[in-house]
Amino acid sequence: MGLSVELKDVAVKYGDFLALKNINLHVEAGEGLVLLGPSGSGKSTLLRAVAGLTPVASGRVYIGGNDVTYLPPDRRKISMLFQDLALFPHLNVFENVAFGLRLRHLPDEEVRKRVVWALELVRLDPAQFMSRRVHQLSGGQQQRVALARALVVEPEVLLLDEPFSHIDLDIKNRLLGELKILHNKLGFTLIYVTHDRFEAVEIGDKVALMKAGEIVQVGKPVELYKRPKNRFVAEFFGEANIIPASLLGAGRGGYAVVRPEDVVIGNNPTYKFRGQVIDVTFLWHYLKVEIQSNGHIFKAYLDLETPISVGDAVDFGFDAKDVYLVEE
Amino acid sequence: MTPLRIYTWVLIVALYVPIGLMVALSFNNSKLPYVWGGFTLRWYEALFGWGQAWQALLNSAVIALAVSFTATLLGIFMAYVLRQDKYIAVSQVAVVMPEVSEALAFAAVLWLVKTYAGIDLFGPVGVFLAHLAYTLPMAHVLLAPYVAYVSRSAVEAARILGASELRTMFSVVMPILMPAFVATFLIVFANSFDTYIKTAFTTSPGFVTAPILLWNYAARGRGDPTIYALATFMLIPSLVAAAIYFRAVKRYG
Incomplete structure (x- = not known):
């Protein structure tokens, strides 16, 4: 499982502002790539371009070798975890997770089976949590529901936009560890946006460091650390x-x-x-x-x-x- | 109490005193408003036997229900579609337009339609359209901040999971907006139920609403306190609406 993601000469404009300049990036199938950079560097925009939420001004996006540049988000075999989680406040945990399955017109029995599977994946006891309302959950539990909702549709590529930036360090570290295990177990390709280099090395096989709409350097964490391309990389990726x-x-x-x-x-x-x-x-x-x-x-x-x-x-x-x- | 607090309460009392006075007059056993003739229910008895009044109330209620349902639904679509549009003001500015100019303009259009297309819309249809045109910008203004409050990512999450734009609207945006929906419905209802001007310009002699009826009697000084009884009776839907509104606000926090 897992599909490769490739961007060729991708540019994104917000009005006159060039948010992404000529991005070239290749993520192997099943690989974990972290988009790291200060705020405003374009890392979220890049993620949204892969998701199909932000149109590209020029260039091409490929997923699994197929040109998806003009495909809508739901036809790209991706799932996404948002910074604010984007849970549906009017639905309970079960219906939040089942949302994507219902749209696929699966029989109720199958929906139930898969929701239980997804909740167990993220270590939420289905019997205990299924009928809870979203606002009755703790921050960490909400993260898990959002993750279950993203995983239940069995995406080939999982996109995460700073999903753990608002929670306690302890819970964040635990969730990062579990995400890594799920990544290895399910084999999806993972693209993870963060401004935190500690998170980046925790989750990334590869790190792409971004600045002002460009990828400055991409490689294994040790490469960026030992052979930084310039002062910016040296300073942003570790103490120097x-x-x-x-x-x-x-x-x-x-x-x-x-x-x-x-x-x-x-x-x-x-x-x-x-x-x-x-x-x-x-x-x-x-x-x-x-x-x-x-x-x-x-x-x-x-x-x-x-x-x-x-x-x-x-x-x-x-x-x-x-x-x-x-x-x- | 601080002066500002006193001032505020004086103002609130001043708002309710005329209404209280009217309610009192509806129980006054005298045709003269400045003479207290003791307590009576005779004006209410007269009201219950006054078929024209009930027809007018029914007309008002039907129009107001249809208008508030339509305006709320269309308003939510408008607020959603125009949520990031710089031309949002084009719709919203209509709220502050002089009501009488709008009404006259609407009557002119109905005349044109009648003259050139031979279709006479004066009456219930004209009243409905005029009320709708008048309350739709209101619904839009009321709903817009709530639509903006529905997080962009919740909408995007639904899209990624495979929901069409319409499905996202019905399965995600609308349920989240339910409290705003209720509030808007009630406010539009209240406005449509008691507007006189819009109706006066667009109705036909055969279609009388409660405000028109009240005006016909009160303004020409030919009413007895039965019209106070009718006006008092009309407070009931407003109070019910207010009760629903505050319950909804409390429930959804």
Whole structure:
């Protein structure tokens, strides 16, 4: 199960505003892709273009190799989870989930069977929840109903638009974990929109990082992390020290990206600096330390036992292998 | 109490005093409004024997029901279709048009139809159309904010799940809008039930509504307190409508 999704030279306009510029993207069948980016970067628009909710100004959208550019949403074999869930307030849980099945004119017995199946998938006890009204449920339970409603029609592609942005961290993490399990179990292709890089790595086989209507870089999370295309990617996708490359040697242009966990204390690294500790924060499995040096503030993640405190003058640095250079 | 509070209550009392006075006069055992002749039910007895009054009430009620049903239904379609349209004002501005100009314009159209097409619509049909034209923008204005409140994503979710636009309208949008629907229905009903001007311009001598009847008697000073009894009786549908409205508001929060 699961169909590939491909966008070729897709552009979307809102009036005169070019919301998406020349997007090219390929999502393998069954893959989990996260569209990550700051607000206004076009990630939701891209999702809506795949869903067929927002018309494209130019370019083509393919699902399973078929050109669906001008097909209505219900003929694209997709389901979508909305940021505000979009549950139907006048219907109970059963009828919310059954909505898509009823439109397919399935016999009542079959509808019931599938609704029960979907509710069990999302870990809602059908006997307990089926006849509840939507507003009688907690936020997390509503999320589950919305997910069941999307899954019950057995979509080939599941589109999610920041579905977990308004709920508690604990519940969010649990739902993310369950979504991942369902993704593996049912095999649908998944496209997930978020502005949160922690969610992105939790759910994504691949991440497409967007900015101002364009995809800046797409790849596995580790690729974006270790080999960011530019400063924007380095900064948005994880904590980073970004310094002019000229600090590492005369005549070098561009910027050097060094991850905080690669910064070490002592005299051994390739590139050495001396500075003053201005902040030390305990973060459970490491110390987050900020060191001021050469007019820059360096972030370092150090071992919890490191004897260091604010005001210390320290030698620190990083090895050449941990430096990644970007042009801009 | 603050002055503003006193002022507000004085105003509210002032609104109800004339109505209370009219109710009192309908029980007054005297034909002269400024003489209290004691309590009586004779005007109500007269009212019950006054066939013309009952016909007029029935006419008003039938027209008002038909108008409020049609205006609410069409209003909800209008509000849905025009929800993001910049020309929404074209429909809504009709609410503030002078009622008498509208009525005259409508009468002129009916005259044209009668003269050139030979179809005489003066009477129930003319009254119905005139009331509808007058209440439809009202229904639109009342419903528009509620339609905007139905989340765009709920509509889109229905579309993705395979519902046609019409099906989405009937299965998702309308049920969510039920409270607004009830409120609009009642307000349109109240307006149609008691409008005089619209009816006066578009009816025929054979089709008399309650407001027309009241006017005919009251304005020409030939009524006895039976017309107060009729007017008092007409308060009942309004009170029922208000009760339904507040119940609905309470229930749907």
